[in-house]
Amino acid sequence: MIFSLAVYGSPYTYQSSDSAYQFARELLNQGHEIYRIFFYHDGVYNANRLTIPPQDEINISSRWSSFAGENNIELVVCVASALRRGVLDDSESRRYEKDTHNIEQNFTLSGLGQLIDAGIVSDRLVTFGS
Amino acid sequence: MILHTVNKSPYADQTLLSCLRAASEKDTLLLIEDGVYGALKGGEYSALVESAAPRILVLAPDLEARGLLDKLSTTIATVDYAGFVELTVTHDKVVSWF
Numbered sequence: 001m002i003f004s005l006a007v008y009g010s011p012y013t014y015q016s017s018d019s020a021y022q023f024a025r026e027l028l029n030q031g032h033e034i035y036r037i038f039f040y041h042d043g044v045y046n047a048n049r050l051t052i053p054p055q056d057e058i059n060i061s062s063r064w065s066s067f068a069g070e071n072n073i074e075l076v077v078c079v080a081s082a083l084r085r086g087v088l089d090d091s092e093s094r095r096y097e098k099d100t101h102n103i104e105q106n107f108t109l110s111g112l113g114q115l116i117d118a119g120i121v122s123d124r125l126v127t128f129g130s
Numbered sequence: 131m132i133l134h135t136v137n138k139s140p141y142a143d144q145t146l147l148s149c150l151r152a153a154s155e156k157d158t159l160l161l162i163e164d165g166v167y168g169a170l171k172g173g174e175y176s177a178l179v180e181s182a183a184p185r186i187l188v189l190a191p192d193l194e195a196r197g198l199l200d201k202l203s204t205t206i207a208t209v210d211y212a213g214f215v216e217l218t219v220t221h222d223k224v225v226s227w228f
Contacts, residue, residue: 001219008228015163015192016137016228022191026211032219124218129137129228 003027004035004118009130010042011060012053016128017046021063023126028071036074036118037064039107042130044082047075049104061104068106079109132157133221134184137228139167140175145227155183158217160209162189166196171203180205189214 005024009016020037027034039046046061053059068075083092086102089109093101103109119125134153140146146161146168153159159182161168168175169188179186180203190208193199202208209217218224 003218019137019163019192022211023214026215030212030215032215124224126218126224127226127228129226 001123002033002035002121004122004125005037006115006118006125006127007037007039007043007046008041009128010045011051013042014130016130017043017060017064018058020126020128021060021067023128024067024073034071034073035122036076036114037068038115038118039075039077039081040112040115041078041081042085044077044085044087047077047082047087047104047107048102050102061107065104065106075107076110076114077103077107078112078115080112082109131221133217133224134159135162135224135226136160136165136168137163137226139164141167146175146179149227150178150182150184153182153184157184158221159184159186160189160214160217161186161192162214163192166193166198169193169203169206170198170201173203176203179203187213187217 005020007017007020011017051061088101089103090101134149136146136149138145166188168179188208190210
């Protein structure tokens with residue numbers, strides 16, 4: 001089956017991004033396809049590559065990034081949610097004349113239409129709320 | 131047939147009660163994250179959860195993470211992540227209450 005996930009929770013505050021990650025891994029274990037993982041609201045903080053958790057804790061953004069890279073999964077961050085929370089890619093950073101950008105590798109900024117598209121294309125859309 | 135997930139403790143939030151009002155008897159309700167507090171034996175919500183019309187299940191890893199494996203109501207079954215995925219396949223859609 002084709003699955004997409006929506007993640008609404010900020011990492012290190014809510015469990016939802018960990019739940020989504022465990023669920024996503026199990027989907028692949030069972031041979032399902034993940035079409036897209038969409039990060040919305042405070043979920044956009046999952047894409048901040050400048051987070052530095054203590055060494056004995058999980059780095060949530062880099063864990064998503066490795067998972068997506070190894071399994072060729074699209075991680076999409078809602079651009080409107082991201083900009084107002086200071087999660088920027090190179091082009092948005094230039095557009096708004098900021099001195100840096102901070103989106104983690106393998107995440108892309110895009111519009112809410114990508115969540116709607118994921119709902120249409122996938123057999124199941126599973127939301128992990130904050 | 132809908133799979134409902136509830137991730138909030140009923141001691142802190144109305145999501146479980148809202149979900150139970152909306153769910154039909156053919157549906158399944160999976161308690162995840164802090165939602166597992168709703169299924170403790172002898173708790174304020176145990177009678178409600180044990181007699182609810184939809185089937186109620188609990189995500190075992192979240193129960194275990196909170197040290198509550200031996201506090202679960204004896205009439206409620208658990209699933210692991212493999213079971214969670216299977217539930218999303220066997221139900222037509224998933225509604226998340228949070």
